[in-house]
Amino acid sequence: xxxxxxxxxxxxxxxxxxxxxxxxxxxxxxxxxxxxxxxxxxxxxxxxxxxxxxxxxxxxxxxxxxxxxxxxxxxxxxxxxxxxxxxxxxxxxxxxxxxxxxxxxxxxxxxxxxxxxxxxxxxxxxxxxxxxxxxx
Numbered sequence: 001x002x003x004x005x006x007x008x009x010x011x012x013x014x015x016x017x018x019x020x021x022x023x024x025x026x027x028x029x030x031x032x033x034x035x036x037x038x039x040x041x042x043x044x045x046x047x048x049x050x051x052x053x054x055x056x057x058x059x060x061x062x063x064x065x066x067x068x069x070x071x072x073x074x075x076x077x078x079x080x081x082x083x084x085x086x087x088x089x090x091x092x093x094x095x096x097x098x099x100x101x102x103x104x105x106x107x108x109x110x111x112x113x114x115x116x117x118x119x120x121x122x123x124x125x126x127x128x129x130x131x132x133x134x135x136x
Contacts, residue, residue: 049116
């Protein structure tokens with residue numbers, strides 16, 4: 001059993017974050033041991049909304065979503081699943097993103113089952129377009 005846990009912990013994957021898990025926001029703490037891989041945008045268009053927190057609704061083709069890609073281990077992925085409420089509150093899926101370097105990459109991404117209150121039409125949640133401006 002210990003061998004399997006060690007093997008799981010050694011496995012790596014990529015995750016795309018677009019909200020409070022990004023650098024400069026409160027939940028970035030959960031990625032403190034992760035390796036920043038690069039800035040990216042989703043290949044497909046989605047709807048980025050903000051309510052109490054940012055969320056992406058898969059069925060609104062509004063804009064590509066901008067965010068950060070991290071290389072993480074499976075223990076961190078399980079932790080993020082807890083933060084995001086997967087699978088009961090959100091749904092983690094693999095999607096394709098385009099890194100700013102031009103590389104296409106498959107990453108884990110968290111979708112929410114309904115729209116939030118306010119749309120961020122440019123698809124980028126950041127300090128200047130974050131909660132304060134969007135909730136005004």
